[in-house]
Amino acid sequence: MSDSSAPPRRRRPSLADVAKHAGVSEGAVSKVIRKAYGVSPAMQERVQKAIEELNYRPRTGARGMRGQTFTIAIGSEMPQLGNDFFTQVTSGAARKLGGSGYQLIIAPSLDGTDDADQKVLDALVDRQVDGIIAISLDVGLPFLDRLAEYVPMVLLGRHDDPQNYDTVTNDDQAGATLAIEHLLELGHRRIAHLTVRPTESTEASLPPHAIREATYSRIMQERKLTSQVIYSDASESSAHSVASSLLDSDDAPTAIFAGNDTLAIGALRAVAERGLTAQDVSVVGYDNIELASHPLVSLTTVDQYGFTTGEKAIELLMERISGERTSPRHVRLDPALVARSSSSRPGV
């Protein structure tokens, strides 16, 4: 009986193998694969042939020791993966990277420990990626600013003022204003705000939800209208139960502005269950997730342009990778209102 029924794991050909096969120096091969200057057409062709014959591909790890790894990474929390905004961002980044020779990878933080987000980012730096896009991570600015000394980095959705990294943010203030003004223009006056319970954040900057809430409060106050903020957990079902209580209470509003689409859909369910329509209680969300456009849902919401965000993030990274810029840039994208049938003039 043979002691190895399956062949052992195969070794890929190395640059040295190619050099030997082509009868040239390793340096020459290296120049060819990097398309560097100073190679004769004859050499070029000869090496190319050897590369194809051996089916050679350079190893990223080895390249990275001296040069680049041609890898851009998106770091995020695990739950974000199912999030439509996240998907949009990724698509935008992927599109921008297509054909560039860079590979995009997504690294989710695995466990739920409180330093899990730091660990993902560390893991990416360990892997010497050429650039990092970090999205909605629960880490402090100092940590990020220090990491950004080692690798180009851009943070998404973070209203920060860092030294070493760039940011691309949705203008949450503008977006929230769009949503509320929309309801006001329709004629609503009793507008409630449904959002997630604020966490005790050690961050200097306000998270998107907090900004949306603050904007709501400010506008209502300016208009001399009564604010009504209600909190729920992040889930649709939690939003549903909170919204249900609200609708059943004495001071039920005629409109609900939700901090995001998931919450909005929970609220919408509560509305539908009570046989109410948008004329009774209008609902507006935030994010324009895929489900929002579904005919059975048709949610009025605010689009954050995730795709553009992803594209922009890559642009910023590339400017740093190429070395043409070292000072931080902060790009703010303008959100847009997408009016659908979940909002309408209040009935008489």
Added chain:
Amino acid sequence: MSDSSAPPRRRRPSLADVAKHAGVSEGAVSKVIRKAYGVSPAMQERVQKAIEELNYRPRTGARGMRGQTFTIAIGSEMPQLGNDFFTQVTSGAARKLGGSGYQLIIAPSLDGTDDADQKVLDALVDRQVDGIIAISLDVGLPFLDRLAEYVPMVLLGRHDDPQNYDTVTNDDQAGATLAIEHLLELGHRRIAHLTVRPTESTEASLPPHAIREATYSRIMQERKLTSQVIYSDASESSAHSVASSLLDSDDAPTAIFAGNDTLAIGALRAVAERGLTAQDVSVVGYDNIELASHPLVSLTTVDQYGFTTGEKAIELLMERISGERTSPRHVRLDPALVARSSSSRPGV
């Protein structure tokens, strides 16, 4: 004016730095970080201290040249990212990997070129990941079998018979049977099957959809019932229009078994638009996507257990990484029917 307003990119401390700082050999440091045998407690402590003082972290690329990279990758097509089954698989894999020291990365194929899927996988092998999970990729068995000679690999949703890699599949035949039997038991006899147009696949194995369709045809034939297969594109809207024509035709069925939930939801919309209910036309899907459980949809469907699939995939990879197995294993998971309100007994 200073010619470098921002400091240049910083270099991380190396293992040599740590060795120097601790006054020990590099080999000793290496053993400590790998928790290898043969280190005295004194040495261990001394090195540990130096590591912390320098905030040292080993670089994956360098480690990979001799040993492992402690990275497991999931390769997939870009559009899959938003897919709920994909998210489930990823969560399962992440959960299984938590605390193991391995980092999970997801690599989407960037461009839409026809060899894009091969390229992602190549890119992952280039990066010397320790294991690859490939999901619904359009690549032939020979290519995969060759790649799997270099790195442990498991394919998802592929009814293959490969030499070098493992597979985890949903038993599509069993799942389709569950769906159809469910409708039969409810009393339906005129059951149509709505699925995506079959592509000319060069693959030896049948894709999931084809298996579901074949199962449908077989069961209908066994029961001496008339098969009625209608094709649409993959989108919800395409399914909607195809289903609309079907419902308006003379031989409208009393039930529709759709090849996946997206199609089912399109059909459901057509049903709802006509003021019909589940008693008139029942709809059953496949996948149990998140939207399926939404109260406004409430779709009866078949759950593929993506989470378990992800966990199982990691298990299989680990068996190969540890070297305890070299022969292929093929795991078939049993799907389950999730009955909701989109299906019911036919009305009188």
Added chain:
DNA sequence: TTGAAAGCGGTACCAG
């Protein structure tokens, strides 16, 4: 233009 050789940051084997 080309080749030789010195790194990059780890691992693994060797002798002591």
Added chain:
DNA sequence: CTGGTACCGCTTTCAA
């Protein structure tokens, strides 16, 4: 148990 050292595969001088 420890230190020394060859080596992994690629990039980058530096001469020729």
